[in-house]
Amino acid sequence: MAILTKEAAQALLKKVLTYSKADECEATLSGTEGGNIRYARNAVSTAGDVSTLNLSVSSRFGKKSAFSTINEFDDASLQKVVSRSEELAKLAPENPEVMPMLGPSDFKEAITYVPATAAMTPDTRAELVSKSIIAAKEAKLEAAGFLENSNGFTAVMNSKGLFAYNKSTDVIFSVTTRNQAGTGSGYAARGFNDVNKLDTLTATKIAASKANGSINAKAIEPGKYTVILEPVAATYMLENMFRGFDARSADEGRSFMSKPGGGTRLGEKLMDEQVTIYSDPFNPDMPAPTWNSEGQPLEKINWIDKGVVKNLAYSRYWAQQKNVKPVPGPSNVIMQGGSASLEELIKSTEKGILVSRLWYIRMVDPQTLLLTGLTRDGTFYIENGKIQFPIKNMRFNESPVIMLNNIEALGKAERSISVESYRSYLIPPMKIRDFTFTSLSDAV
């Protein structure tokens, strides 16, 4: 069994620490069980099952630190992994950035574990996929998709008395439906802690309606347009920005969060006042662990508050250098939405483009966070509050910082996954003016 209970993990970690002779020692135990299934051309292509349990031991002598890991758990192996990490720590060069380990903390219980997801089997995966294939066939389309579930735990204990344990489950699903002629394509993606929230049939039907609705796309001239980004498109665009909420790179002058002339943009109004971005491990739609790998508690924290940069993450080392309190990085990322539905956003648009999904986003300029990428799987022209016709895909060159200054309206936030990292976020659909498209693509 790769999943240990809190009590079993605690007992094992206690034993590991008894072998330590270092100034400080920390042991981390983590296990995962799960599986995946992949399908294409309306038939399953590959599938697999994964199960792993690992122990990592970190030892410190002053500023010298090293770690070692093992996946065997008899007493001799436990002793070996501790002594190896100690031998290595003695050999390691001193690292001025090594910080003392943290002591005990009262971590709140996370809400990241759902038994139904943990109980998934190859049969339940096949059943969920078969519903998707049925929906695709009914729409006379070919589906290619992927479903993966995992059930994992992490437990950490150190010689300063810290102990933390967390269990979590996750299931992700994505599907692309295309017509035989290759002239229409649609997509849907879902991610949940609770498999009971996953409806592969409805998701595939949405992908199918996008695919059939995107046939006979017309070319329009690239340029600046008002766009409505659906959550899955907005999520991918913004994920690149979320990675930059870091004080050190900002202080060093090499981030979009760097202030010209030195320092960071903390306190600066960088975006439209409709923009509030925060982390909250207890959000019921987007739960996250309540502690991080350093043993810091994770609480609700605002990164952007009404357009103002409210917080940046400070590692413990960087906080000490700057004489401020450490701020752990985001546990999850949530962008506050408005009350409008996607349909209402479309209805209020005189001329614009509905973007279902973005693809292959890459950084062009880290100074301005300029990104390039393309629309994909359903791009539609809106006029007089109605979708008029499908349009050909286009390449954009745009910065999420500029984009979040050009907000016309926000819809209701919903859980969405990044199509590249598969991380989940809570992000609203958003209407943005002056979004920059630079060329046409023939891709469907």
Next chain:
Amino acid sequence: MKRRNFLYLAGMGVGATMMPDISALGKTVPLDYLPEPVDAILKKKMADIVLNAARSKGASYADVRIGRYLNQSISTRENRVQNIANTESYGMGIRVIANGCWGFASTDKLDNDSIAKATELAVQIAKVNAKLLTEPVQLASQKGYGEVSWKTPIEKNGFEIPVKEKVDLLLGVNAAAKEGGASFINSTLFLINEQKYFASTDGSYIDQDIHRIWPTFTVTKIDKSNGSFQTRDALSSPMGMGYEYMIPDENEKIKGLVTLYKKRYDMIEDAKQAAVHVGEKLQAKPVEPGKYDLVLDPTHLFLTIHESVGHPTELDRVLGYEANYAGTSFLTLDKWESKKFNFGSKQVNIVADKTQSGSLGAVGYDDEGVKCGKWDLIKDGILVNYQTIRDQAHILGLNESQGCCYADSWSSVQFQRMPNVSLQPGKAPLTSAEMIKGIDKGLYMLGRNSYSIDQQRYNFQFSSQLCYEIKAGKVVGMVRDAAYQANTQEFWNSCAGSCDEKDYRLGGSFFDGKGQPGQISAVSHGCATTKFSGVSVINTGRKI
């Protein structure tokens, strides 16, 4: 941490982050630990347990990969070592066909009982999923090779070089950049050793020992007067070589406007020139948008080849198997069947090659027991072939696979991955300096930077680490914020020829991502400096 998270981190660029402890790369092992390869007799014994158990459970075909993957990464910034990680991953992946369907399971518990259970699970998964099949898997026949082996022909095993020597080199590189005026430098050395054993019910028992290396850095300079910053990444290439790549050799350098490297790298020298380059980039004038003739150095063009030729000629993409993630391909089967699809100009000859010495993709046999070879993809500008594996070969009317199957770990299921895909150099003698002399209005681009391409590989946008403006046959200075946008077919039809083989070099992608769950692979692309006429260039400068 899952593999997809590794891809996420790898995407951040090695200069931007410390190499984390990534379980996808295996568990961390001590620095002084160099395990002896597992005895082939023992591996054969384990493999036979799988093959026999699979047959007895009803599998019509089975293969097993027993893999030990060793990785070492050393990350430094300025005068300090950020991380030294040795990771090891050892286990077994079992793939079977039962009731006409694939099934896969993996285990890192290698006792007889665990092996038998994993085999049973693989067969069970195949049988469950067979209900969702429309047609059974058609596997191209493959003769068994018996007991054979293959090794990357390395001169020095990087894992045997003392860690201190490697750390000292990186800190020396950092010092050189700082002395040259850089504000920051992050440098990293990656070493990879795959010890792979493959066996199948066809009667092959294949033992392979594969090595790869990648030294790289990012130099950053900040202009405090206006708060702007610029970076320049290393002009090294990841290679299928040992530590010999790290030993500078004057005969392996190409000297010109920028010093470039063939099969030996001079990391300290490159850091010195990078420190000069970031200063020049801060002073460079913005590019004027418009049409330019592009002179693309192999340090840059390799990635354009990778994205616009390598990926669209993957047969699984063409058929729709990657539709949900990486996408499909504009190179549909009808274009290949017509035998006259004009992929590029007559000068464009592109080969797939899994045997090229020093390349990242070179192996003796692929991960489903097929001996590797070389074949044409684009011949005199015409699309003539794709990249296939055993269950796709019949679609092209081939009797056997082209040997393009790869898995990034024992725990990942093998699937079609790109072989080395390379543009052949020009036949007439020509240097890059001579090529530039013939250009009236152009840009000379070196080094990979931002790259993005659509899901069918039509429309792309690329930018470079260094971009020089060419006017009336002369390089007149550096420009910034230049990116070219093109349609793949138009771009390759604008190809106006390459320099000769003396300029031919390999570039490579060390962490190419594909598949669900995501897997990485390493692949090289060779070419000489090449000219493309009249390509659209945009200016990407903005203000926030």
